Amino acid sequence: MSSDELETVKIALVSCGSEYAGVQPEFEAAAKQVNAKFIYPEVDVDLIDNIGKEFGLEVASGDLKLMMARARAVVEGLSHVDGVFITTCFRCAEAAIVRNEVRRYIHRHSNIPVISYSFTERTSAGTLLTRLEALTTVARRRHLLAREAQTGLTAGIDSGSTTTKAVVMKDNKIIGSGWVPTTKVLESAEDAYSQALKEAKVTRKEVQALGTTGYGRFLVGKHFKAQLVQEEITVNSKGAVYLADTQKGPATVIDIGGMDNKAISVEDGIPGMFTMGGICAGASGRFFEMISKRLGVDITELGTLAVKGMQENVTMNSYCIVFGIQSLVNSLAKGASPEDVAAAACYSVIEQLFEQQLQEVDVKEPLILVGGSSLIEGVPKALGDLLKIDVIVPRESHLIGAVGAALLASGYVEE
Amino acid sequence: MLKVFIYPVNSLILADLVERFGHKPLVVMNQVREKVTNISLDSPPVNITPEDPKIGLRFAAVEVPAGVRGRMSLIGPLIEEAEAAIIVENPPVNFGCVGCNRTNELMKYLVRSKEIPILEVKYPESNFEAREFVYNISVFLENLSKASGEKKLDPQSGNAEEFKGEAAEEKKGKVKLEKKNDSLREEIP
Structure with missing residues (x-):
């Protein structure tokens, strides 16, 4: 669906002065692509001097006080908006504190979606697009997200950065699936979709509706004339709670993808707060691929290896994939066992996820781990050990995006 | 006439006072106006592009947030031009504010590091303090006028400093004055 066909979504831009950082045109470009309009909630200037005490967080920067005042205007309904985009400078500690607290404040006092x-x-428009697309979807298409069961004969294709997945679903059941490495985006999508159709024993013409998601969603969606082209935050969280059978109430979805990770706080199957990381591949599925290659094992064997090892025996810093591999090489040179290295790699990725993303969402049980990396046994174990809670890895957790897309696409069967 | 840097750098009241005494206030509004009116890439509300935070690297390292460096790309050149400065401490937002306290800290530091006459005054909280506030600024600006009229300042007594010193004594320490080195004092036009 093009942005022209969508109703305009009003997003409050609550920032520490992004216009001074040279990123405003990128913000505007991303908003335009999803037919969103930024608005700047008006506040009384006197309030800015007093908001610190009222909010309970006293800071020195005027624009951070303005952020709190604007958040209050949004919560109190003085400014009518459909969503809120809170953004501050990277590396500013004062701003990071305010950004987190303002986000929690809006989430606690309203139902307005926030990112x-x-x-x-x-920062580029491309980086922001998926996030803003998710925000506008939650604001604009709640009825679609309320869907809890798949109906008719539908398909979903998840064109990811590392692998392409496809499923065919009929009457709330997966009847065919395909999973191939992503090389050329369209060819990989064709292969995965063909595999799924073959297994389901249906033809493309019989499929009543198709949904696409993932990095290649626009290209693949256009190629297959998909009814639904949707970013992965919405689709994956929907797919996760569907497969884990936790569609009612709160849940936290963690998706460790090939290139980036997502942590999504979900309520009744609808994403609330979410973060999407990806500063360095050291905390993603790509790191596991490199570790497997260096250990000389198939990635499917890495998890079995990891559960036999002790992560404490190896120091691994995978904040950066280069340093992570350096740690690996050094450890092996010192005689570390492949089991310990595999365990340390799993723990390292989870530790990054914990430090960088889980601080920005409210982790509520059940905790659902999805994405290809969830199949590496050491990963859910490391996550459970770190958070001291049970981690659910639903069946077909690697197909989560494709399942979510097929489920949501069934909304178009009835339409 | 001296170029006087003011803090807050967008304070209309301070800018007006400086102008009334025949000096040129260095205010960020002019920089912003230039950004808005220059034909450039469209970047509402001001034409600050990703290049500007890079210009700001002249004043702050790359690990300093982009918003600070973007602001410094506007304010830094003003500090470089400054021949005198007035810093108002603890002003409320409506007196003037650039929004980012890291930028405030950096710009005040850079001003204080310059060898120029500086007046530091506390924002008034009463009618009496307000009168005193305006009076101190007036004396400082008048003395700058006198100093700038001299062909050459006495490196020993430093006329400009003497004027400021008297003002400070008279007002019982409300004004903090910076004794600057003699060589630069000589260069004041």
């Missing part, structure tokens, strides 16, 4: 992001002057 937050820390920018540098290199």
Whole structure:
């Protein structure tokens, strides 16, 4: 669906002065693509001097006080908006504190969807697009997200950065699936979709509705004339609670993808707060691929290896994939066992996820781990050990995006 | 006439006072106006592009947030031009504010590091303090006028400093004055 066909969504831009960082044109470009309009909630200037005490967080920067005042205007309904985008400078401690607290404050006092992001002057519209698309979807299409069962004969294709997945569903059941490495986006999508159709024993013409998601969603969606082209935050959280059978109430979805990770706080199957990381591949599925290659094992064997090892025996810093591999090489040179290295790699990715993303969402049980990396046994174990809670890995957790897309696409069967 | 940097750098009241005494206030509004009116890439509300935080690297390292460096790309050149400065401490937002306290800290530091006459005054909280506030600024600006009229300042007594010193004594320490080195004092036009 093009942005022209969508109703305009009003998003309150609550920032520490992004216009001074040179990123405003990128913000505007991303908003335009999803037919959203930024608005700046008006506040009384006297309030800015007193908001610190009222809010309970006293800071020195005027624009951070303005952020709190604007958040209050949104919560009190003085400014009518459909969503809130909270953004501050990357590397500013004072701003990071305010950004987190303002996001929690809005989430606690309203049902307005919120996203937050820390920018540098290199932040691009492309980086923001998925986030804003998710925000506008939650604001604009709640009826679609309320769907709890798949109906008719539908399909979903998840064109991810590392693998492409496809499923065919009929009457709330997966009847065919395909999973191939992503090489050329369209060819990989064709292969995965063909595999799924073959297994389901149906033809493309019989499929009543198709949904696409993932990095290649626009290209693949256009190629297959998909009814639904949707970013992965909405689709994956829907797919996760559907497969884990936790569609009612709160849940937290963690998706460790090939290139980035998502942590999504879900309520009744609808994403609330979410973060999307990806500063470095050291905390993603790509790191597991490199570790497997270096250990000389197939990635499917890495998890079995990891559960036999002790992560404490190896120091691994995977904040950066280069340093992570350096740690790996050093450990092996010192005689570390492949089991310990595999366990340390799993723990390292989870530790990054914990430090960088789980601080920005309210982790509520059940905790659902999805994405290809969830199949590496050491990963859910490391996550459970770190958070001291049970981690659910639903069946077909690697197909989560494709399942979510097929489920949501069934909304178009009835339409 | 001296170029006087003011803090807050967008304070209309301070800018007006400086102008009344025949000096040129260095205010960020002019920089912003230039950004808005220059034909450039469209970047509402001001034409600050990703290049500006890079210009700001002249004043702050790359690990300093982009918003600070973007602001410094506007304010830094003003500090470089400054021949005198007035810093008002603890002003309310409506007196003037650039929004980011890291930028405030950096710009005040850079001003204080310059060898120029500086007046530091506390924002008034009563009618009496307000009168005193305006009076101190007036004396400082008058003395700058006198100093700038001199062909050459006495490196020993430093006329400009003497004027400021008297003002400070008279007002019982409300004004903090910076004794600057003699060599630069000589260069004041």
